[in-house]
Amino acid sequence: MSHNCIFCKIVRGEAPANKVYEDDHTLAFMDIFPVTDGHTLVITKDHFANLFEASTEALLAVAATAKRVAHALETVVKPDGLMVFQLNGAAAGQTVFHYHMHLMPRAHGEPLALHARQPGDPARLDELAAALGAHVRDKNRE
Numbered sequence: 001m002s003h004n005c006i007f008c009k010i011v012r013g014e015a016p017a018n019k020v021y022e023d024d025h026t027l028a029f030m031d032i033f034p035v036t037d038g039h040t041l042v043i044t045k046d047h048f049a050n051l052f053e054a055s056t057e058a059l060l061a062v063a064a065t066a067k068r069v070a071h072a073l074e075t076v077v078k079p080d081g082l083m084v085f086q087l088n089g090a091a092a093g094q095t096v097f098h099y100h101m102h103l104m105p106r107a108h109g110e111p112l113a114l115h116a117r118q119p120g121d122p123a124r125l126d127e128l129a130a131a132l133g134a135h136v137r138d139k140n141r142e
């Protein structure tokens with residue numbers, strides 16, 4: 001646990017987030033500066049700075065959550081494609097030093113960007129989190 005880490009604060013409920021899904025090891029929520037509609041982050045609940053520090057157990061749990069959220073994005077956002085990426089170290093473009101994976105819906109012909117400068121529309125982020133969460137919960141019951 002890291003006291004000044006924004007993602008640890010989200011895990012502890014001390015900072016707000018548009019949560020999609022959580023389990024013992026992972027949490028998925030909407031990126032607050034979405035590059036595309038549906039841009040979602042999957043994080044480990046434990047604080048690891050990056051892939052090098054993260055435990056294999058936590059990484060496997062992130063992969064399982066990413067797959068659940070990917071299927072939800074496929075149904076809810078219906079993108080042409082889905083980009084999954086994860087940055088390690090400032091040189092790679094990492095800006096939040098708590099392990100996280102990006103799930104970014106993509107459209108044909110769209111320019112490639114890893115970060116955005118504009119915050120997402122709060123109502124749209126709420127709507128997406130609710131719809132994606134409902135889809136994941138539905139699939140869990142099957």
Ligand code: 5GP
Pocket residue numbers: 006017018029030031032033034041086087093094095096097114115116
């Ligand atoms: P990185 O560059 O480290 O791979 O990505 C960090 C991501 O976290 C960025 O896409 C950024 O928009 C997002 N982000 C930064 N702070 C917050 C926050 O407080 N809440 C949410 N939901 N996303 C954040």
Ligand code: ZN
Pocket residue numbers: 001002005006007008009046047048097098
């Ligand atoms: Zn953290």
